[in-house]
Amino acid sequence: MIFKSLFKPKWQHTDAVIRQAAIAKLDLDANRDVLISIATTDPVAKIRLIALESLNQFDLWRTASEDDSDASVKKTAQSRLVNAFSADNAYALSDEQKQMFISSYKHASLVESLLVHELSTSLVCSIITRLNKDKLNLEYALRSSEDEIALFCFSRLTPEIKTLERLVAKAKSTAVKNKANEQLTAIAEQAEKPKILRKQLNLILSKLLALKEKKDYGQIKSEGEALVEEWSEVSADLPCLPELEQNEYADKYQAICQRIDAATKRLKDEWFAIEAEKQRLIAHQEQVLATQTEIATIKEKIAVAAAGDSDVNVDELNDSVQKIKQSLVAAQISGADVESLFNQIAKLEATLNKLPAFAEQLVAMTKLLTQIAQVSIPETLEMLDETIDVYREWQQSWKTQARQLLLPLPATLTDTYKTVNRQWQDAITQLQAPQKKILDKISSKLRELDKLIVNGKYNAAFGLFRKVSAWHEELTLKNQEKIARDFTKLQEKIDDLADLKEYIAIPRKRELLLEINALVDTPLADPTKQASEVKQLRKVWLLLGSVNTDEDKALNSAFDEASEKAFTPCREHYALQDKIRAENLELKQGIIQELTCLKEAVASEEKALMDIGKDLTNIQNRWSKIGHVNRDVFNDVNDAYYALLKPLKEQLNQLYKNNAAAKQLLIDKAQQVVATAEEQQNFAEAIETLKQLQSQWKTIGFAGGGKDRKQWQAFRKINDDAFAKRSEQAKVEQDARSAQLDSYLQQYSALSQQINDSNNLVTLSPIFAEFEAIAIDEESLSAGQLKKLQQVQLSVQEALINKKSKFEQNKSHAVYQLIFEQVNNIANEIETDLTELPSQWQELLTTYSQSTADDACQYDLTIKLELTTEQESPAADKNRRMALQVQMLASKHNDGDLQSPESLFKQWLAMGRSSHPELLTRAIKAFSASL
DSSP states (O other): OHHHHHTSOGGGOSSHHHHHHHHHHSOTTTTHHHHHHHHHHOSOHHHHHHHHHHHOOHHHHHHHHHHOSOHHHHHHHHHHHHHTTSSSOTTOOOHHHHHHHHHHOSOHHHHHHGGGSOOOHHHHHHHHHHHOOHHHHHHHHHHOOOHHHHHHHHHTSOOOHHHHHHHHHHOSOHHHHHHHHHHHHHHHHHHHHHHHHHHHHHHHHHHHHHGGGOOOHHHHHHHHHHHHHHHHHHGGGGGGSOHHHHHHHHHHHHHHHHHHHHHTHHHHHHHHHHHHHHHHHHHHHHHHHHHHHHHHHHHHHHHHHHTTOTTSOHHHHHHHHHHHHHHHHHTTOOSHHHHHHHHHHHHHHHHHHHHHHHHHHHHHHHHHHHHHHTSOOOOSHHHHHHHHHHHHHHHHHHHHHHHTOSSOOOHHHHHHHHHHHHHHHHHHHHHHHHHHHHHHHHHHHHHHHHHHHHTTOHHHHHHHHHHHHHHHHHSOHHHHHHTHHHHHHHHHHHHHHHHHHHHHHHHHHHHHHHHHHHHHHSOOSSHHHHHHHHHHHHHHHHHHOOOOSHHHHHHHHHHHHHHHHHHHHHHHHHHHHHHHHHHHHHHHHHHHHHHHHHHHHHHTTSSOGGGGHHHHHHHHHHHHHSOOOOHHHHHHHHHHHHHHHHHHHHHHHHHHHHHHHHHHHHHHHHHHHHHHHHHHTOOHHHHHHHHHHHHHHHHSOOOOTTHHHHHHHHHHHHHHHHHHHHHHHHHHHHHHHHHHHHHHHHHHHHHHHHHHHOOSHHHHHHHHHHHHHOOOOGGGSOHHHHHHHHHHHHHHHHHHHHHHHHHHHHHHHHHHHHHHHHHHHHHTTOOOOOTTSOHHHHHHHHHHHHSBOOHHHHHHHHHHHHHHTTOOOOGGGHHHHHHHHHHHHHHHHHHSOOOOHHHHHHHHHHTOBOSOHHHHHHHHHHHHHTO
16 A cells, blocks of 8 residues: 555545646646546646636536536636637637537536637527527617627517617617518507408498499399408408407498498399390390391392302292291290391392293393493594494393393403493593584573674674684584574575675764864873873774775774874883883893892702791782882793792791791690699699690791781690699698698697607507507608608607616616625525526625636726726726726727627626625626616
8 A cells, every 4th residue: 555655656645735736747738647647637726727717618617607516616617618609719619619619508508608709600590599588588689789690680580569679779680670570560450350340341241231222123132242252352451359349340241231232122133034125125125136137148148149149049049038927926025126137137038039031131131231342442533423322222121121120230340331331421521522612612602793793893793703603614514503593594684784784884983083083182181091092092903804995995094193102102111111021021030030049048958948938028029019010021020030039938928837837736735734733733743744845935936927926826725724733732732831831730739749758668668569569651741841751750769869878877776776785695695586686696696606716817807897997906906907908998999899898797797796795895886887
């Protein structure tokens, strides 16, 4: 035994100090198993901790944190486990190892403390799943800006209205806000569902009951079926109502249906009787239409048979007619249309009986066509005289036989007749046209000749008769016979006049010579009248003709000499007129030159077509004021003028026409825009469109005199009416917006009063719901009204949030005061009651009461709390405070954030009770300062 003791390793020595020194000298790689044995079996906690520090294995730290008997070893091991999840993972744990640890580690409080480190999304979700705490779920749903974590925690929450409202107001994740908003909406809809359902059911029952008063069963039937179908759809939601209420609605529905049936029984019977009559009429009409179709088919076949088609069987047609007749009789229908059908059938039967005789008539008609085909169509007047009687006899025979036909002629024969007849008519017309003109001319002149004789104008009558005689010789014998009686009668009168001519003419010529001499002796003051009188006397003289006597020759010579003398004063007048006409010609030629230049300017686009309107008007006015020109140049000058003026005017008129069409199109568009605006009761867009049309109107040129002004008046009236209606509508809309704004302001004013009267969170919660329930229709307000309303809304919302924050802060302060009280009780070993605390704080204070803290770590945490809450630390702690401040600043620079006072205070409590009571007092003081 002695030797055994002598050779026993120092790390197994009974003296703890020797063992501790020996352990420090052990090589880690060579003595790993030894160190593991020491770490798990050595009776001294400090030595076990040294061995654990040397090994520094995650699994050993975990085992120690769970199974070691010493609280300080457990605390240190737990600290190492927590650090393993920090950014500097000295143990190189994989995500799978971390997941395994989180799911299997038995101390939930330590697992929760891992959340202070920056972890992956999956690890955070695993921790939250493991802890399964509603408050933690809510905290991360509110604070996490990562949608995946926030949504994961949100999915684990119980969807309570208060929780959802808080999430909507404060959640950092937009996705969570949207989800919470959706659930709030769904809850509100579910809460409103019974109310809406009752309205729907009552409305349907009211409509059903109203059917009882209607008198049109067709309307009752169609509306009733629609309401029954609507009831079937709506009643599917009845389970959301109490069972008693469900039964009441079902009973009401059945009772109303029975009342409707009873009240409308007579109407129902009458309606079905009317419907039956309608069906009978439809069947009647269908039978009539079918029969008419069959009759039309047989008529077509009869027409084919009548055209000489030998393939058509007349017996079969008779059978078809009989079948139609029997079918119509079997249908047992009556009426004027049926009688008409029987009449048509009777005609078909008669027609079929006539077909054999009609075939013989077709042969005769065909023979007539053959006969006329053998006669040559006349090409000269001589041939026409020879054949026209043959043609007219053939035409009369055709008309006579056509009147006796039993059935209509086939189209082929009719077309052939029309062709032959047209050829003869064209030939006759062509040959007779010149003859007819001569006949018409002779007839007209014979009447004129008779008037000349009656009026004593014998010389003119002689001349005219010579012309008529020449025309008479150009007529054919048949045409001469047409006017023979009248022509012979006038010829006899002319012969009688020839004998009286000498007796009448000489005395009259003597009178005319005296009259012309009087004009020579006493000329008229007006040269024009003088010339007119001379011309008139000469005209009468010429009408008297020549008698072929010596006296007549002497009178003619004397009259010619006197006429020349009488006309001498007129020549000076006409010379002056010639000069004026020459000047007029120069003026007109100048205008023609202007028009030529104007035309060239328009053609070369030097001058716009729209700009020549005034020029043309000026030219036309000047032209109309210029007097006459000589007859020999009148036509040439006028033709040249109008040849230039007409195209320019046509172009200008076409331009005016195009402009008028373009303006009319704008008028039509404006009318359409206003009509659409009136239909939609929205003139805002219409006004903008009309303004665009007005701009387009300005770009269109003149549309012509009269037309342009009328179009402008029409267009302006449309615009004026639209602007007036817009103003009227704007006033109505403004009144409606003002009323809507007043309604919203009254609601928010009522909410403000309720907020002021609220004294706890319970009374404040429904105010939040009522605030959210106010749905603002932004389109019904103007921009200014909406801005004012949003300011009021924001003010009410801020008042709500402030009130709620105040109540929650008061509640939170009460909870923290209770926590501080229980912590002091535990520190002073006074019996505590943790049941009134939140579950998280219950677990934390339980851990605090059951373990002893590492003084150094708890000391540092106390100073960190004081730094975070800006509280003073004792002077003795100045150096340590400065070092920790530098460390915290570095951590903030690297990690981007500092731990909150609450998180630090929780870590402080999680370490266990301190052996220095003043640290607890300082920690509570510092944490209280942050509340």
